[in-house]
Amino acid sequence: MLEAALFDLDGTLLDTAPDLTLAANALRVELGMAPMREDVITTFLGKGMENLVRRVLAGSLQIEEDAARDISRELDLFRHHYHRVNGDRTRIFDGTLDGLKAMRDAGIALAVVTNKPTEFTLPLLEQTGLRGFFPVVVCGDTCEHKKPHPQPVLHACDLLGKVPAQAVVIGDSVNDALAARAAGTAVLVVPYGYNEGREVSTLDVDGIVDSLPEAAEWIRQRNDPAAAVPGLA
Ligand SMILES: O=C(O)COP(=O)(O)O
Ligand SMILES: [Mg+2]
Numbered sequence: 001m002l003e004a005a006l007f008d009l010d011g012t013l014l015d016t017a018p019d020l021t022l023a024a025n026a027l028r029v030e031l032g033m034a035p036m037r038e039d040v041i042t043t044f045l046g047k048g049m050e051n052l053v054r055r056v057l058a059g060s061l062q063i064e065e066d067a068a069r070d071i072s073r074e075l076d077l078f079r080h081h082y083h084r085v086n087g088d089r090t091r092i093f094d095g096t097l098d099g100l101k102a103m104r105d106a107g108i109a110l111a112v113v114t115n116k117p118t119e120f121t122l123p124l125l126e127q128t129g130l131r132g133f134f135p136v137v138v139c140g141d142t143c144e145h146k147k148p149h150p151q152p153v154l155h156a157c158d159l160l161g162k163v164p165a166q167a168v169v170i171g172d173s174v175n176d177a178l179a180a181r182a183a184g185t186a187v188l189v190v191p192y193g194y195n196e197g198r199e200v201s202t203l204d205v206d207g208i209v210d211s212l213p214e215a216a217e218w219i220r221q222r223n224d225p226a227a228a229v230p231g232l233a
Helices: 017-030 038-042 049-058 072-085 096-105 118-127 151-160 174-183 212-223
Strands: 004-007 109-113 136-138 167-171 186-189
Touching: 004 151, 017 038, 017 049, 017 072, 049 072, 072 118, 096 109, 096 212, 109 151, 118 136, 136 151, 151 167, 151 174, 167 174, 167 212, 174 186, 186 212
Parallel strands: 004 109, 004 167, 109 136, 167 186
Antiparallel strands: none
């Protein structure tokens, strides 16, 4: 029985790419680099803020192996720019509210599991009116590891008092899929988010749902298979 749904934030609940692009380009311009297209920067999202800044500095999804290079100054600059615009052009995806309400009404415990740092996540959830849905919010700096590591997923399950077999991760990317599989939860993905430029059909998941109401229906049928097959009930 699925009793908990763990939501990715960027690309699943909220379309945050426009604000992240503004901040990324403000950083590039400040450092004397040309701004980049939003659709390209959108492919850099998913593995957390430090990875994003390394990709933005490299202008490429592939960052140099020199991942040890100290970028604390650039991270501070990015943080400053992102705080200035965070939320301004962010919008809630169609279906987010209806899907969350359907799951809440069905008694499903809801959590956010995002790679976005806490300092940007909580204001966004407040501003968009989503905070009240989530008794548990696990951010990119909550645990030692981020998605695709299973730790934040397992931590959210713990805080909700559920075991992984009772939970489904609902996300948009390879990072959600890998974290969920490693944690032992079910996993659904939406096709409208950010998957580092790749089709979600390439991912190892239990299902692709077009919207969060469809995810709520998937959970309902999974919990009550007879309901999906009239006549067998
Ligand atoms: O911060 C990121 O890189 C992406 O955040 P997400 O885990 O909510 O998609
Ligand atoms: Mg995401």
